[in-house]
Amino acid sequence: MSHLIGFDADDTLWHNETIFARVHERYRALLAGHHDTATVNRTLLATEKRNLELYGYGVKGYTLSAIETAIELTDNRIGAAEIRELIALGQEMLAHPVDLLDGVAETLARLADKHRLVVITKGDLRDQHRKVEKSGLKAHFQAVEVVSEKDEATYAALLKRHGVRPEHFLMVGNSVKSDILPVLALGGACVHVPYHLQWELDHAEAPPAAAGRFFPVKDIRAVPEVVAEWMSAQSDQR
Amino acid sequence: MSHLIGFDADDTLWHNETIFARVHERYRALLAGHHDTATVNRTLLATEKRNLELYGYGVKGYTLSAIETAIELTDNRIGAAEIRELIALGQEMLAHPVDLLDGVAETLARLADKHRLVVITKGDLRDQHRKVEKSGLKAHFQAVEVVSEKDEATYAALLKRHGVRPEHFLMVGNSVKSDILPVLALGGACVHVPYHLQWELDHAEAPPAAAGRFFPVKDIRAVPEVVAEWMSAQSDQR
Numbered sequence A, B: 001m002s003h004l005i006g007f008d009a010d011d012t013l014w015h016n017e018t019i020f021a022r023v024h025e026r027y028r029a030l031l032a033g034h035h036d037t038a039t040v041n042r043t044l045l046a047t048e049k050r051n052l053e054l055y056g057y058g059v060k061g062y063t064l065s066a067i068e069t070a071i072e073l074t075d076n077r078i079g080a081a082e083i084r085e086l087i088a089l090g091q092e093m094l095a096h097p098v099d100l101l102d103g104v105a106e107t108l109a110r111l112a113d114k115h116r117l118v119v120i121t122k123g124d125l126r127d128q129h130r131k132v133e134k135s136g137l138k139a140h141f142q143a144v145e146v147v148s149e150k151d152e153a154t155y156a157a158l159l160k161r162h163g164v165r166p167e168h169f170l171m172v173g174n175s176v177k178s179d180i181l182p183v184l185a186l187g188g189a190c191v192h193v194p195y196h197l198q199w200e201l202d203h204a205e206a207p208p209a210a211a212g213r214f215f216p217v218k219d220i221r222a223v224p225e226v227v228a229e230w231m232s233a234q235s236d237q238r
Helices: A017-030 A037-055 A059-073 A080-095 A104-114 A125-135 A152-162 A176-186 A220-237 B017-030 B037-055 B059-073 B080-095 B104-114 B125-135 B152-162 B176-186 B220-237
Strands: A004-007 A117-121 A143-146 A169-173 A189-192 A214-216 B004-007 B117-121 B143-146 B169-173 B189-192 B214-216
Touching: A017 A037, A017 A059, A017 A080, A037 A059, A037 B080, A037 B125, A059 A080, A059 B059, A059 B080, A080 B037, A080 B059, A080 B080, A104 A117, A104 A220, A117 A125, A117 A152, A125 A143, A125 B037, A152 A169, A152 A176, A169 A176, A169 A220, A176 A189, A189 A220, A214 A220, B017 B037, B017 B059, B017 B080, B037 B059, B059 B080, B104 B117, B104 B220, B117 B125, B117 B152, B125 B143, B152 B169, B152 B176, B169 B176, B169 B220, B176 B189, B189 B220, B214 B220
Parallel strands: A004 A117, A004 A169, A117 A143, A169 A189, A189 A214, B004 B117, B004 B169, B117 B143, B169 B189, B189 B214
Antiparallel strands: none
16 A cells, blocks of 8 residues: 655744744844835745746745845935845854754654655755755655745645545644645645744645545644554555 | 757856846946956855855856845945846846757757656756746756755656666766766766857866766757767666
């Protein structure tokens, strides 16, 4: 039987948005003499959105968009030393230790005993691989898939490559838009484990009802039980 | 029989260093009032080297390193408008049309008829996928593998994933360091098709002699003949 369980990485296995939020705090402080918080937020988000097609996801693209926005918001008056600080902030994020979410280490160890697990994540290629290395979780995963977009086509290609039918795939993640909706659309199952922060560009409305295939939980420690339930429902159907 | 032929992308399938070289020309012009060419080249290369571990390969990392170097070389005197120009140069590179090397289109079409082909490339995830899309070559490839380093471990993992033994793998590329040496070390075969420019960080000495496994050619159009020779030598051994 070739079931596969996919795990999102940032904000599902380890903290990420909290690091971004702290950096963004310092970013706003840097621009506080020029613009109010709302303007800084709105302009940066617009720059990130505009650049997404070229840059994709991740820290390097964020840093470039943050510099571009700072120049725009200060009408070219921001100093080179301050831009150097923005570059340093980006490098700090890339060098940041990996801080696992509660319950992740023991839950993954339990699941890896019985199931094939893979990481499926967006972001900078090297950064995401490095975080998996640093996390101490790498041995639990059969593969680490860094993808440039988490849409139906990406999941379909990935499942084909792993020789898994969509109905034998279960995805665990914090993002309704990236981890839940495309997988449900393909016929797979999902466990939604929300994180307390979310990047605005990753926002989506709640998913449609999908009985037996959509499992909202509060804590990753609930995943093994959900997996057992999902698999036993599948064997009942046979 | 499960043979696999890997193709490097930048400077093997399409022009890349020529675009970098033109951008670097404009970069040096921007800093010409502050430092001579040799100093600019040396300092930028040192910054890229220092940041490689954090940034990995690709245009976004190059752009960030170019900004960092410009700030350093001007002692914080470079203006925000000039930094904005550097960001625009990076975006231009990402949006640049894909310009195939001579002979690539017909050679790939010929090979794809009979063999399993994959792209194996470093760089920014989204950028590399976009270039494959734009190239018009995508249908020839079974997979596009963007990796964060082209070393023995990466090739070994990739071959395992594709179910291919090293002795059934042949890699085609312009970089001795990335496309030839690690593949020879694993026991695979290689075709070296040099490009007239090379990034300094991708430099390596000529490979060791590896009879029957290392094929230097001048033009990608020679690859089908090399592949035929390599495969017939393999069946002779059986």
